[in-house]
Amino acid sequence: xxxxxxxxxxxxxxxxxxxxxxxxILVHKSNEDKIMILDSHKxxxxxxxxxxxxxxxxxxxxxxALYQFRNGIPLTTAAAANxxxxxxxxxxxxxxxxxxILLAGYDKETGPSLYYIDYIATLHKVDKGAFGYGxxxxxxxxxxxxxxxxxxxxxxxxxDKCIVEIRSRLVVAxxxxxxxxxxxxxxxxxxxxxxxxxxxxxxx
Amino acid sequence: MSIFxxxxxxxxxxxxxxxxxxxxxxRLGVQLQTIATDFQRISKIHDRLFLGLSGLATxxxxxxxxxxxxxxxxxxxxxxxxxxxxxxxxxSAILYxxxxxxxxxxxxxxxxxxxxxxxxxxxxxxxxxxxAKDFVVAGTASESLYGACESMFKDDMExxxxxxxxxxxxxxxxxxxCLSGWGGHVYVVTPTEVKERILKGRMD
Numbered sequence: 001x002x003x004x005x006x007x008x009x010x011x012x013x014x015x016x017x018x019x020x021x022x023x024x025i026l027v028h029k030s031n032e033d034k035i036m037i038l039d040s041h042k043x044x045x046x047x048x049x050x051x052x053x054x055x056x057x058x059x060x061x062x063x064x065a066l067y068q069f070r071n072g073i074p075l076t077t078a079a080a081a082n083x084x085x086x087x088x089x090x091x092x093x094x095x096x097x098x099x100x101i102l103l104a105g106y107d108k109e110t111g112p113s114l115y116y117i118d119y120i121a122t123l124h125k126v127d128k129g130a131f132g133y134g135x136x137x138x139x140x141x142x143x144x145x146x147x148x149x150x151x152x153x154x155x156x157x158x159x160d161k162c163i164v165e166i167r168s169r170l171v172v173a174x175x176x177x178x179x180x181x182x183x184x185x186x187x188x189x190x191x192x193x194x195x196x197x198x199x200x201x202x203x204x
Numbered sequence: 205m206s207i208f209x210x211x212x213x214x215x216x217x218x219x220x221x222x223x224x225x226x227x228x229x230x231r232l233g234v235q236l237q238t239i240a241t242d243f244q245r246i247s248k249i250h251d252r253l254f255l256g257l258s259g260l261a262t263x264x265x266x267x268x269x270x271x272x273x274x275x276x277x278x279x280x281x282x283x284x285x286x287x288x289x290x291x292x293x294x295x296s297a298i299l300y301x302x303x304x305x306x307x308x309x310x311x312x313x314x315x316x317x318x319x320x321x322x323x324x325x326x327x328x329x330x331x332x333x334x335x336a337k338d339f340v341v342a343g344t345a346s347e348s349l350y351g352a353c354e355s356m357f358k359d360d361m362e363x364x365x366x367x368x369x370x371x372x373x374x375x376x377x378x379x380x381x382c383l384s385g386w387g388g389h390v391y392v393v394t395p396t397e398v399k400e401r402i403l404k405g406r407m408d
Binding site (some may be wrong): 085089092093116118120121122123124126129135136139 | 211234237239240243260261262265266305
């Protein structure tokens with residue numbers, strides 16, 4: 001039921017993820033941030049088993065930071081994607097991580113890029129990608145409306161169209177989404193799309 | 205569904221007069237869903253040796269990385285490229301190493317050996333080699349490919365005619381297989397040049 005999707009635009013890449021943390025029939029929280037800022041110019045949007053998701057993405061984040069400390073320069077998006085795939089592939093036949101990843105990044109030399117990394121370590125560079133049941137709807141919307149070189153406004157409009165489709169057509173649709181963007185200025189949160197807010201906690 | 209049919213693939217290699225052709229489809233899928241339509245299944249090992257890997261995409265990527273590593277080591281030690289027959293033996297050995305936990309791939313190897321004699325072979329996922337004088341096939345569309353190649357193949361085709369034959373065999377076979385298709389990638393290799401062409405077929 002976890003929905004993650006993303007696309008590459010003119011000079012940026014945008015990813016969106018649902019924000020519900022679910023165990024069986026219970027929604028633990030509806031503002032769980034599943035898009036990690038890997039480093040200044042990279043985003044990891046992850047979906048899958050929650051323990052694996054947090055553990056694995058933090059592991060990748062720390063190793064990417066270590067590389068930068070050791071070598072004085074940051075990893076390119078392609079290098080980070082291949083490293084992530086390598087870790088998933090090594091663990092696959094021992095103790096697999098059940099995490100699907102969309103890695104979005106911006107490099108000065110090559111511009112924006114988006115990498116689709118399956119939980120069984122299939123790596124592919126894509127213009128648009130999605131995971132989960134929501135992918136049936138978001139990929140279809142993106143296939144229809146996406147074109148290369150979209151502006152931020154056009155891309156966010158498309159992301160919103162996908163969110164509307166997921167909300168209206170998926171039976172146990174997640175109510176809230178977070179959208180993050182990465183461009184030459186860096187990786188940052190763009191917006192939340194909330195249709196259900198957590199109840200405010202009464203002050204003591 | 206079999207693990208070999210998880211991603212979907214189609215590969216064929218054919219022998220011509222002092223040349224060979226190796227072709228693949230372009231679909232990367234996850235069971236019924238199509239993720240990408242520009243997936244590369246065929247990789248160059250060196251100018252006169254090409255390797256196609258069908259089956260599970262993650263294992264194909266891992267196996268490709270291991271084989272390129274081994275070939276680069278060989279080049280450093282022997283100061284020359286590997287002969288296709290030798291490379292086929294290497295692939296077979298690496299696959300059999302994992303006899304009781306195999307890579308879910310079927311490789312297709314095509315190269316120009318001594319005196320520019322074309323060499324093609326395929327093997328199963330545990331390295332059982334299948335040498336052929338005319339054509340070899342692999343992937344989810346292999347049964348259709350066998351039929352198409354058997355009827356269209358002629359001995360001693362020139363590169364242009366070989367390209368036509370391989371393309372028609374590939375496209376007609378993947379059109380009968382829902383898990384492969386979305387175009388084709390054809391490499392025609394002669395002693396003097398490598399021609400890479402992209403086919404547009406039924407995009408469904």
